[in-house]
Amino acid sequence: MSAAIDIRDRGGPAQPLLTVDKLIKHFPIKKGLGGKKAVVRAVDGVDFEILKGETLGIVGESGCGKSTTAKLIMGLIEHDSGQLLFDGEKIGSRALPMRSFRAQTQMVFQDSYSSLNPRMTVEASIAFGPQVHGVPKRQAIERARSLLARVGLEPTRFAARYPHELSGGQRQRVNIARALALEPRLVVLDEAVSALDKSVEAQVLNLLLDLKQDFNLTYLFISHDLNVVRFICDRVAVMYLGQVVEIGPADTVLASPSHPYTAALLSSMPSLDPDNRTEVAPLAGDPPNPIDPPSGCRFHPRCSLMEPVCPANVPPLDGVGELHRVACLARQPGSGHSLAPAQQVAA
Amino acid sequence: MTASAIPPTSSDPAVEIRGLSVTFGGKVRAVDGVDLVLGRGQAVALIGESGSGKSVTLRAIMRLNPENKTKIEGSIRVAGQDVMAMSKRELTRLRGRAVAMIFQEPLLALDPVYTVGRQITEAIRRHEGLSETQARARALELFERVRIPSPQRRLDAYPHEMSGGMRQRAMIALALACRPKVLLADEPTTALDATVQIQILLLLRELQAELGLSTIFVTHDLGAAVEVADRIAVMYAGRIVESGTARQVVLSPNHPYTIGLLSSRADGALVKGSRLETIPGSPPDLANRKPGCPFAPRCFLAIDRCHKEVPPTVEVGPGHGAACWRSDEAGAAFRERLEAVAAVA
Known part of the structure; x- marks a missing residue:
């Protein structure tokens, strides 16, 4: 496929491919015998945009809401409030019905085995989506075979195999081929390489880079591995307890982080230098429970920069540089935090 | 003679494996001629990808692989004692007392229907014949040692009531309950979040140094290996293909x-x-x-x-x-x- 103009591209290059606006999802749970109602604030006011042709990474620890965000975007679960726009159109509106949105957005999951039907050959799995969307069977199978070849699996050897006859890396290639079968514009990769061995992970990352170029794709890349994110992403959003705490160009955020949590995540990575091992853990304890998140800045109980203003005020996600935004009172002019930069005088 | 009575003056290495081969079902040769020597007080990391035989090697040291399906050849000695020649009874004494193990997923390794405190006191009483009160005091001490906050209260918690990092600390406490000399760790931080992983790695390093434990640490993560180990052995297809100090192997x-x-x-x-x-x-x-x-x-x-x-x-x-x-x-x-x-x- 060439980089020719895509007729589905309505908004032009400046229009973000996906706009996520004040997205909220709370899961109700019952607590204790009395059945006292509580909610898990899985995603609690998330805003970001994915530009056309870029790779946006979302990083964060378990329970931070990164996978829930992905599922909300895909419409696999319904959001409580907020808005999702795809190429400027509201998803599920008359202009962009769910069905046509789904044909343009596909997802690859972490567990390569459970996301394939064990009773279908890989060729049938890949051809299934296009057939549902009205492509004749023969044509769909033909395309499945060419996609298999494209992801590095010789069709004559692999097309008729079942998922259990493949290795983890091969299965993930099949999942990627299946995601591409509908010629999507956005591909959501939820920990797609996390379960793979390192040498296989590198192969799949290279494949993702090539496919992005060949098929004009935009990626939302969710991962907990900062090395991988730094390698593959143009921009990165850091999530903590259901909120984005920092977002910006990957090189900036991961080289000179503004949020203390991002800094702690980075210095938690094991060093590869035997002469320079980590001496002190940057954070104590586990990430807190999203059922009852701390007041004000949610990171304050674990933060080294905590001051009395932090539990009392919710920090807004504000710009600290071009395209770089951070939600931290220590970085916000006039917040009352002793490290906050001086307030800018209005020109 | 008891299997656990390791003569303290002996100069034998903590673990000595010679020509170990492990075959499953008569066909799959998962480990193929491994030699590994773990000096006293040393930490060795076995690294490799899935199927490289690193976990199988680790389990063989305690003979945890299913007996009826597994053929083990070669020699395994723990503090000079031949593990291959041990009777069932001697093995029971070896496991938990001389050699303890921690696993990747504490939720699966801990018993869900007993409190963690009960599981630890049970191990102490069984191996050392202490009273309930004495065992409980030791368990509390262990919880403080692995830095579990409000340890008294946590002893009465069930595994599912704890967070991932806390459970891993509880499992380390359980492993240390009978003051083992050798600690085997099978991917103990793989399932943890990054900020928790580094805490557990540092805890293991600290315990190893303070208690003089000899540790074999299985991981697929070179970074984690460098953080805890003196020596690294790289496994591929059931063989150790390279081994040396962490500096030698990485640099x-x-x-x-x-x-x-x-x-x-x-x-x-x-x-x-x-x-x-x-x-x-x-x-x-x-x-x-x-x-x-x-x-x-x-x-x-x-x-x-x-x-x-x-x-x-x-x-x-x-x-x-x-x-x-x-x-x-x-x-x-x-x-x-x-x-x-x-x-x-």
């Missing part, structure tokens, strides 16, 4: 597989967005071993000989061994790569 590797592992890391990419160096192909089928070096089909340095004869381990530096016919060329290739990286940076 001057001499086996093409180790070099591949180091180069394919995403942080090793020369230029952002450029392609990563990869190891082509996939690991061999262990049920159908071919002659020669098992890594040869994927190796960038392979010559004819590699496909025909299994390379012996040669010494490439003091205490640094590599099982490769072309270990000198491999070392040179790595140095060249380092220079190329330095030139770009």
